[in-house]
């Protein structure tokens with residue numbers, strides 16, 4: 001905690017030093033950025049932009065997790081389905097999003113729907129691939145133990161593979177959150193919307209209001225970090241056995 | 255029903271592993287592959303064994319000679335290519351309730367507490383929670399883990415983790431206990447403690463039939479009524495050595511006796527020959 005605060009202090013100090021003696025188009029300092037953020041909050045523009053952007057982005061990300069986690073597990077459990085779908089997920093994963101955005105805008109407009117679809121397609125392959133790898137990597141011994149106790153295939157899925165997946169599910173959601181935020185920003189800029197955070201950013205850039213630009217970027221970063229740390233908290237409470245597992249998994253002799 | 259002649263019969267069993275070669279490179283998928291498609295490895299060759307009800311049989315032999323393979327065929331996790339395995343007089347077609355298995359790497363579920371690991375078998379078969387917990391507690395006490403019911407496996411030492419493995423097997427009340435180097439992952443001191451613990455636990459549990467794979471000669475003599483020496487690859491039965499010590503005498507003192515030393519030497523010579531053969 002102290003180390004983190006020290007890092008934060010150092011970053012702010014560097015930032016502040018870099019802003020010294022800069023002209024109107026140089027680096028705005030911390031105080032100017034906070035002032036710009038204050039004005040955004042006071043005028044209600046930040047709140048409006050956030051609700052527009054976050055709603056559809058969260059819906060798209062959540063949908064990707066809701067579809068991706070079961071799909072990834074199914075692919076891991078049924079090898080033939082895994083082999084059939086895997087290449088398409090990889091293809092989706094490497095698809096150049098900035099290039100397909102114009103198509104999406106044609107098909108889905110420039111409002112909530114296109115944001116949702118965009119976030120969904122951007123996030124889904126990551127979630128699926130992580131969960132698929134997780135289910136595939138279930139240690140054979142753990143499956144054989146269940147077989148020895150005469151578990152049915154259904155029981156092997158519910159009592160071995162899915163519990164083993166839990167940390168992978170959280171990793172995939174964490175990745176999903178990060179990706180959805182990137183998707184949101186990229187999407188907002190490319191969609192040329194007239195509402196939302198992207199519009200706020202573009203408007204600020206166009207009016208050379210660099211303090212506001214930095215302020216909005218700061219808000220986005222805080223949102224991402226906050227979301228990821230909430231996920232970690234939830235993981236700790238859902239999977240307490242994960243604590244202390246990182247050091248190799250097994251206990252020591254004694 | 256008449257008692258079958260032997261609890262476990264391994265009748266002329268041969269096991270060949272076939273592994274499909276992996277085409278690991280991307281380009282390799284498009285190029286003709288000139289190597290044979292499937293690699294065959296004869297792991298055990300014409301093995302026959304009879305294990306009587308209540309017997310404790312230890313299997314020793316150089317590593318990779320097929321000990322695990324034989325044990326897994328008894329449990330119905332894998333099947334022979336020729337010959338057959340009979341348990342209680344009927345051919346093994348898959349895992350069955352009579353057999354319990356202990357894995358070298360414990361095979362505990364890290365997300366389950368000790369008691370939920372031990373109660374796993376009964377849980378699968380729909381035994382209500384209070385009944386299966388009572389059964390689990392009884393066996394947790396027996397293996398000396400009272401007070402650790404709600405610990406997670408990663409909080410326990412290796413020796414304690416295998417105690418959980420033993421309790422989990424006992425909670426399903428198997429007639430036959432199959433153990434694959436159960437103490438192989440433990441340090442020497444813990445291993446010795448666990449050997450005496452297993453003698454105590456088995457005495458308390460009564461008359462189960464046990465097959466125990468190990469590469470520790472002392473362990474084979476301490477625990478076994480018979481020691482089967484397997485030959486190097488491909489695995490065959492080389493010799494079956496009876497252990498003359500009554501179970502009640504198997505303690506610290508026995509380890510120091512002259513007879514024990516002679517028997518250990520005999521086993522060592524037998525295994526060592528095979529060890530050399532497998533390295534040749």
Ligand SMILES: Nc1ncnc2c1ncn2[C@@H]1O[C@H](COP(=O)(O)OP(=O)(O)O)[C@@H](O)[C@H]1O
Pocket residue numbers: 271272273295297315316317318319320321322323324
């Ligand atoms: N699943 C498997 N697929 C292919 N080969 C295997 C497999 N399991 C074991 N083998 C091979 O069979 C031989 C015997 O293995 P194993 O029964 O594990 O020996 P041991 O337990 O005596 O060390 C070894 O050469 C091993 O590499």
Ligand SMILES: [Mg+2]
Pocket residue numbers: 321322323434
């Ligand atoms: Mg082995």
